[in-house]
Amino acid sequence: MDKGICSIEIGIDEAGRGPLLGDLVVGVVANDSRNSQWLISANIRDSKELSQKQRENLAKYILEHADLVVTAYVPPRLIDRYKLNKLVADTIVEILEVVIEVLEKPKHRIRVYVDEVKGYSKYIEEKLRKNRRSDVEFVMEKKADKKYPIVSAASIIAKYVRDSNLYASRIIYGDFGSGYPSDTVTRNWISSYSKLYREPPPIVRRSWSTLLNLAPHWYFNPKKGRNILEYLMG
The missing domain is CATH 1.10.10.460 (Ribonuclease hii. Domain 2)
Known part of the structure; x- marks a missing residue:
């Protein structure tokens, strides 16, 4: 492999699909695959398998080691008016458009891992392939947050941010x-x-x-x- 080639992995996942209260949060984590050992050594895994304290500690660890971390919020007022899966799919497309544009360079090979949004996998890929280089690879699978550490990292970030927002809301309400x-x-x-x-x-x-x-x-x-x-x- 050309040593000048930088292979970027992007993981994306969401938290807060089912609750009655609070935002849905989409998390994105990007990392150079040549420097991915930290994902393994820290035992990064699906946020649902972790305690709140473990998520907090790992979220801080991810923020220190990942090349890029981004979150997007979907507020209740939007959740109430649109089909949830379509809303999640559109949010994923919008946030990835920005992230890929930031990371997309001549010697960057990009692979995007997405936890499947039922009924919208093809929709997401087609939207993202518009105006993108053909060598951006998309992997969309069920339970990707359990299979790929980079998606697990995104799930931890999304859950951590949502929990932090709920903590602030409890102070108010x-x-x-x-x-x-x-x-x-x-x-x-x-x-x-x-x-x-x-x-x-x-x-x-x-x-x-x-x-x-x-x-x-x-x-x-x-x-x-x-x-x-x-x-x-x-």
Whole structure:
């Protein structure tokens, strides 16, 4: 191999697909494959297999060693209005367009690893291949965050940033638990907070059906563009 050739690996993954509260965060980590031993030695793996403390420590380690780390936020107001997989796919395309443009140089070979977005793998690749060099390689697979350390690193960054944002939100809105619909603390917070305020705070995903039982006046019907009370009243 030409020693002048720099092979860049880019991993991308998201965190926060299922919760009722908070942003969805897309994380990107890029690294020169000739300097990838740190990914192995630190036992970088899927963020879901790690404790919060482990994620925090590894996120700081990744930030110190990776060549490039980028995150993008998808707020609840967008999640409520668009199909989630399409929204994630478009966010991946937009953020990778910028990252590839920064890294794309004559002697850079780029390989992009993406955790599969169901139904949108071909869409993502076709979008990214426009105006790109033909030697940019795309690998999109199910559970890529478990197979490829560079994607695991991206998943850790995405989860770490989302958790940090939730910590800040708890300071403002109180303890709402994990933000998942099955969490009793989250459900109790929704019930209590919705009795005090007609409009929900911006961290709430208003299109989640959980609100129909807990806070129907907060529920937003994306097809109608109205909340459930307005919908029932015609």
